[in-house]
Amino acid sequence: MMTPPMPLESFWPALIGNRMLSSLALILALMALRYLAARIIRRDQVILTGDRRAWLARIRNIAVILGVVGLVLIWLPSLHTFALSITAFALALVVATKELILCLSGTVLRAINRPFDIGDWIEVGTLRGEVVDQTILATRLQEIGGPVGHYEYSGKTITLPNSILLTTPVQNQQFFRKWVFLEVETVLEPDVDMTRALPEIESQVAGLYAPHAELGERYTALIEKRSGIDIAEPQPRVSLATSDIGKQRVLVTLFCPTPKAFEMERAINTLVLQQYWQRRAGTAVPAAGGA
Numbered sequence: 316m317m318t319p320p321m322p323l324e325s326f327w328p329a330l331i332g333n334r335m336l337s338s339l340a341l342i343l344a345l346m347a348l349r350y351l352a353a354r355i356i357r358r359d360q361v362i363l364t365g366d367r368r369a370w371l372a373r374i375r376n377i378a379v380i381l382g383v384v385g386l387v388l389i390w391l392p393s394l395h396t397f398a399l400s401i402t403a404f405a406l407a408l409v410v411a412t413k414e415l416i417l418c419l420s421g422t423v424l425r426a427i428n429r430p431f432d433i434g435d436w437i438e439v440g441t442l443r444g445e446v447v448d449q450t451i452l453a454t455r456l457q458e459i460g461g462p463v464g465h466y467e468y469s470g471k472t473i474t475l476p477n478s479i480l481l482t483t484p485v486q487n488q489q490f491f492r493k494w495v496f497l498e499v500e501t502v503l504e505p506d507v508d509m510t511r512a513l514p515e516i517e518s519q520v521a522g523l524y525a526p527h528a529e530l531g532e533r534y535t536a537l538i539e540k541r542s543g544i545d546i547a548e549p550q551p552r553v554s555l556a557t558s559d560i561g562k563q564r565v566l567v568t569l570f571c572p573t574p575k576a577f578e579m580e581r582a583i584n585t586l587v588l589q590q591y592w593q594r595r596a597g598t599a600v601p602a603a604g605g606a
Contacts, residue, residue, distance in 0.1 A: 466577070
């Protein structure tokens with residue numbers, strides 16, 4: 316003889332009364348909602364924009380928080396029975412999970428101060444990269460720099476525990492994602508007086524910078540307007556100093572497009588070395604601004 320089906324009005328009380336089933340139903344519902352939301356955000360995009368990655372991270376973190384809160388509420392009546400045992404267990408848990416608590420504290424600090432968002436370029440200690448993901452325990456970066464160049468993606472992924480935000484300063488370099496203050500230092504032997512070559516080097520560097528001068532001034536003005544501070548002028552500057560062991564250091568600083576940074580650095584090193592070797596050999600140096 317078949318058992319008659321449970322009336323609908325009795326199903327929900329039975330489900331709510333069974334904490335194991337309620338927990339399973341909550342987890343499955345949150346997973347389904349997160350999956351549907353992710354499908355809507357991703358659509359058919361292979362490469363996601365910073366805004367889409369940010370929304371995916373927010374949805375995942377919200378789902379985790381709702382799941383934790385929901386499970387606590389479901390099992391709270393049972394926990395009252397073991398209050399004293401839970402207190403001792405909680406103390407042991409705090410000691411055992413100190414690093415996780417520090418990570419959660421770093422997440423709270425990040426949420427309050429908002430030092431960066433997904434898509435920003437940041438530097439934490441000696442690590443630089445673009446923020447590609449955030450969770451309640453860690454922050455993931457796509458590394459920038461290394462053997463490929465100071466402003467190029469290395470292809471490596473860095474996962475930082477959020478606890479590092481409590482002890483290490485964070486530099487947000489988002490403004491310099493498109494333009495950057497490039498510093499090129501060339502170390503030379505002291506057998507040639509490079510002071511006379513500085514005007515010619517500065518003239519040649521100005522020629523390299525000329526195609527970007529107008530846009531550089533506009534971008535500098537934009538940074539000053541948004542940040543409310545007065546930053547350095549974008550025009551090239553050339554200076555000469557000595558190292559600790561008495562060698563000459565020719566330092567060139569200019570504001571250039573980030574994608575052009577490697578090319579500009581190579582061109583500047585080349586023209587400085589040309590000036591050095593030509594003067595060392597005693598040959599004529601091309602006129603300032605010459606091709």
